[in-house]
Amino acid sequence: MAIHRSGEDYLEAILMIRSQRGSCRSVDVARHLEVSKPSVSVAMGRLRDEGMVTMDEDGFLLLTPAGEAIASSIYERHCLLTDFFSKLGVPDEIAREDACKVEHDLSEETFSALKRFLGA
Numbered sequence: 001m002a003i004h005r006s007g008e009d010y011l012e013a014i015l016m017i018r019s020q021r022g023s024c025r026s027v028d029v030a031r032h033l034e035v036s037k038p039s040v041s042v043a044m045g046r047l048r049d050e051g052m053v054t055m056d057e058d059g060f061l062l063l064t065p066a067g068e069a070i071a072s073s074i075y076e077r078h079c080l081l082t083d084f085f086s087k088l089g090v091p092d093e094i095a096r097e098d099a100c101k102v103e104h105d106l107s108e109e110t111f112s113a114l115k116r117f118l119g120a
Helices: 005-021 026-033 037-049 065-087 093-104 109-117
Strands: 053-055 061-063
Touching: 005 026, 005 037, 005 061, 005 065, 026 037, 037 053, 037 061, 061 065, 065 093, 065 109
Parallel strands: none
Antiparallel strands: 053 061
């Protein structure tokens, strides 16, 4: 299933927040992505409709296996690209920002080649 960049950002944010805090709510995603709570609500509705996210009775966001796969893939790209840019001498904050821009558009072939090149 094709998912847009913003959807990937939301899935990745849920994964990152959950790994840092153990759980994730919509308000956490809003803070992390610096977007409004209504924007998160709309995005979560779309991701629920696409079978990527569920919400439990306590309001915690949960990734479905499909959502987890996409989030993990994007996060892997983010980490590898951030590390690569940092090794090139790019300051950490800029490396993270640039990785966020590139992670969505990089082809699988180029990403695989970069992984091989870096021995990752």
